[in-house]
Amino acid sequence: MTKWDKRDDMLVHTDEPFNAEPPTPALAERLTTPLDAFYSRNHGPIPRVDPAAWRLEVDGLVERPARLSLEELRSRFPAHEVIATLQCAGNRRAELIEVRDIPGEDPWRSGAVSTASWTGARLSDVLSEAGLRPEAAHVAFGAPDMVREADPPQPYGGSIPVAKATADEVLLAWAMNGHPLPAVHGAPLRAIVPGWIGARSVKWLDRVTAQAEPSGGYFQAVAYRMLPPDADPSRCGPGSGIPLGPVALTCDILRPEHGSRVPPGPTEITGYAFAGDGRGVARVDVSPDAGRTWTQAKLDAPASPWAWQHWRTTLVLPEGEAEIVARAWDGAGATHPESPAALWNPRGYANTSWGRLRLTCRR
C-alpha cells in the first residue's frame, strides 16, 4: 500500500496535494470501485478532522440555521444509499495534452473516474429542516482544506443550484462502499453530487450555505470552466468561459490497458459509459479499426441512474498495431465527439471524446 491506503500501482501525479489514479483495469472488475483503487483529486493538504469536535454549519438564506454533530446528522435524518460515479473534470487530460500542451495542469489519464455506493443524509432533508428562503438559488459547500495555489489562497469550495441541491440523489455522505469515509475521501462528511463533475462533491464538508448567487470562489468562478480554445487562461478572470456542472455523455476503454501487448486473435475489451446527469446510456459501439466498422458491445443494465455502465465485447484482432475506439449513445440517441482535438481547451477539462485504445497484437 502506498500513501492513504491506496494500491501500490496508483499513478501518483503529486504527493502534496495528493493526486492519484488507478490503472484502468482496476476499474473494470466491479461496478463499485474498491477503496484502495478509487481516484483521489485534492487541491490542498488532506485535513485530519476530529469527528467528535466536528460540526456542520447550515446557514445563509435559511429560516433556522443549524449546527449539527455527526451523531445528530445520523440520528435526525434517514440514511439513504446512492450508487454514483464521480468523474474528475480533468480525466483524460493527457490525451488533450498530446494535441497541444496544457502547462500547469496534471496529465490525468483515464483513471480519474470511479464509482462507489455512498451512504448519508439527503441534502434536501437537511435543507428542509433548515427552511430554504425563497431568495435561495444556490447551495454552497465549505471545507477547511486551504489551497495555497488558488488566487487568492482560500479553502476549497463550490456550489450547486437549488434545483440540484434539493434533488433526492444529492447526499451528505459518511460512508463509502459500506465503510466509514476514509480521511482521503473526505471524513467525516462529504457532499456527493451525482452526475456532476467531481469538483462539486466537496470533501471534509463543514458548511452548507444557502445563497442567492453561485459560489464566487476561485474553484468555480475561475477554475473548472470551459474556456474557448484561443483564450489565455492566465488572463481569464472570474466568470470567463462556461462553468462545468453536469457531466456530458462519455465512454472509455478500461481493459486491456492502453499501450499493452496482446496475442493476435480474440481479445475481450471492457469499458464503461456514463451519461452524466441522470440520462441513461442506450448503446455502446466498438470499432476494431479506428471507426471504420462498428459492432455493439454487451452493455450492463444501469445499477442506478447515477452510475456508469460497464460494457464488454470480444474482438478478433489481426497481428500488428490496433486502434480500438468506443462510443456511447444516450437514451435520446445523442452521441459524443470523436477526437480530443475537437475538445481541446486551455485548462484541459471534459475530454469526453471516444474511448481510444492502442494495442500491439503480437505473440
Add this chain to the structure above:
Amino acid sequence: MTKWDKRDDMLVHTDEPFNAEPPTPALAERLTTPLDAFYSRNHGPIPRVDPAAWRLEVDGLVERPARLSLEELRSRFPAHEVIATLQCAGNRRAELIEVRDIPGEDPWRSGAVSTASWTGARLSDVLSEAGLRPEAAHVAFGAPDMVREADPPQPYGGSIPVAKATADEVLLAWAMNGHPLPAVHGAPLRAIVPGWIGARSVKWLDRVTAQAEPSGGYFQAVAYRMLPPDADPSRCGPGSGIPLGPVALTCDILRPEHGSRVPPGPTEITGYAFAGDGRGVARVDVSPDAGRTWTQAKLDAPASPWAWQHWRTTLVLPEGEAEIVARAWDGAGATHPESPAALWNPRGYANTSWGRLRLTCRR
C-alpha cells in the same frame, strides 16, 4: 408562390406527400421563420379539415374524457405563446448520404429546421381538466392523415412521456407567428412539443390519448429510431434501436449558402445553434480552416429556452476554396460530434455534426 403558399425557391423533395425545405439564407434573417419559408415534412396527403365539424377527443386513461370544439378549446383554456424551433430528425441527411447511401429516404439538406411563435392551450391544462389517471405514463397524439407507406398503412401519430406532456411549454396550437395555422402546418390544431424532434409535434391533431405505454405505431416503434450502423433497416422490427425524442445540441451555418462563391476578404457568416430540450447554448466557435483555428461568434441571447439562437461572425477569407466549420457548446460545457461519418446511421437521422460550409472565394 408554389404549392401550399411556399416560396418559389423551396427545395421540394416530394410533391405528395409534400416535403419541402427553404434555402438556408431564408432562415438567417429573423428569429421566427416566415410562414412561406417554414419547412414542411409530411407522411401522407394534407387533410383539409372543416374547422366547424372538427373535434378534439381527449380519451384513454383519464377520469373525464372530453370532446372539444375549437371554440371550446379557445374559450375554456388560457392561450399561451411559446417561441419554439422545430427540427426534422432527417435534417442534414444529405451529408450522411455523402458518407454512405441511405436508400428510400429523402436527402434533406440544412433547411429542415424552422422557428415560429406558437399560440395555443397548454396540453397540461387540457389534461388537468380531463384528470390523468395514475397509470397514465404517456400521452399519444392522433391525426387523420393516412400514410400508405407505413407498414401497415395507418394514420400518422406518436406519443410523449407524461412528464413532457404536462410541462408548461407543450401546446395544442391554433396559431403560428400570429396567423391562424395554415392547412400545411396542421390546421385547425397541432401539437407543439418544444425541444423534441418535429415528428412528435403532430399536425391535424384530433385525438389526445393518455396511455400506459408509448405509441406502438409505425412512426415511433419502427421509424424515427437511431439504429446501429451495421443494422439492416428492412429487418428491424418494432422496438429496434433508440427512440428519438429530445433534440441533441447542434449548430449549423445558414448564410452564405453552401457551395456559393464570394469575393476574397471579409465575409459575414451567419448560423444558428440549438440545444434541444431546454438546455441553453453558451458559446459558438467558428473556424475558417476546417477546425485548425477558432474564433467565437457573436451569439444572440435566447428568445426562449425552446428556440434556436442565431450567431454571426466576420471571417477574412483568402482566395481559393474555404471550408468553414461551426460548433456549439451548451450551458454545461458539452459540445457535439464533428463529422457526419461519426453519426451515420441506417435511416439517416439526427445529423448533429459541426456545421460545415464550402465556399469558393474568387472575384
